[in-house]
Structure formats: structure tokens, C-alpha cells
Amino acid sequence: MPLPDLLYRKLKVVFVGTAVTASSNAAEAYYATHGNSFYSVINNVGITPELILPEQYRSLINHGVGLTDLVKERDALDNELQHLDFDVEGFKEKMRHFSPRIICFNGKLAAAYFLLGNNKTKYVQYGRQSELFENSIVFVAPSTARTALKYWDENHYRALANLINNPHE
Numbered sequence: 001m002p003l004p005d006l007l008y009r010k011l012k013v014v015f016v017g018t019a020v021t022a023s024s025n026a027a028e029a030y031y032a033t034h035g036n037s038f039y040s041v042i043n044n045v046g047i048t049p050e051l052i053l054p055e056q057y058r059s060l061i062n063h064g065v066g067l068t069d070l071v072k073e074r075d076a077l078d079n080e081l082q083h084l085d086f087d088v089e090g091f092k093e094k095m096r097h098f099s100p101r102i103i104c105f106n107g108k109l110a111a112a113y114f115l116l117g118n119n120k121t122k123y124v125q126y127g128r129q130s131e132l133f134e135n136s137i138v139f140v141a142p143s144t145a146r147t148a149l150k151y152w153d154e155n156h157y158r159a160l161a162n163l164i165n166n167p168h169e
Helices: 022-027 038-044 054-063 088-098 108-116 146-151 154-165
Strands: 013-019 065-071 102-106 137-141
Touching (some): 013 088, 022 054, 054 065, 065 108, 102 154, 137 154
Parallel strands (some): 102 137
């Protein structure tokens, strides 16, 4: 069974992945796949004040950070997923209920399903999106997975950290 959401009302940011991988599910921790740089990146840019290990992911809530995925019914790599695996409406309901200040997609695939209703990632741009979802800012960041290194640019995470740490900008 995939990992439970790490969600509370009025978080600063909720990071949204596509799906938990089998190795992260086995480790019972988000972003626990070998080579995923999620925790070091959010620490390097100042979203968390200390490096959090995957098995400590629940402590992210103490920093106003939540975690979830668009695919909750199975663990899989992005290329193993089918259109019906994505529960966009269920995700939107969660975001309406929890009302985070920022919804940040960790990678373009989840963002494409949320924004466009399909897997056309070439039409999704990184950074802050022009449209809000309800009252939440929508942000797309490059995936922190090792398999997405060719798209990597930490500046997007720096922009996100600035948005989180300077709420009136």
C-alpha cells in the first residue's frame, strides 16, 4: 500500500510527486530512492533548516512542509503509469480541504496531469504558474529523481524557497 499523505491545514508548501516508487514504499518513506536529492535540495535552498533523512520525513510538518502524490493506489515509476492511475479530482479535493499556501509539483508529469489533464509535459513550464488553485500558489519544480538530472536546475528550488520564506512577494 502506498504511503499515507503528510498533510495538515494551512501548510506553507505541499510537495506533490507523481507516485511513490517501490523502493520508497518498501522503505516506508517518501523520496527514499537511492539517488533522489529531495531532502538535500530543500535543505540547501533553505526550506528546511537541517538535513532531514527520508525515514524522518514526518518531521517536515514541523517546517510547514507536506507531501503527497497524484497516484495513491499503487507504487510505480512514471513510465509504468497509466492515465487511469492519476486521481486528479481526489488530489484537488485534498488541496481544497488542506489549503496550503503553495502547491509544488516535484516534476512535470504530475503537474501536467493537474494543469492539463494529460501527460503533455512539453506544455508545462517550471516555476510559479500564472493561475492559482483556489487560494494556493501553484509551482512546478524539476524532479529531484536521479533519472531526471538532465532537467535539473536548483534555481527553481531557490525561487520556491524565496516564495516560501517571503510570503508577501
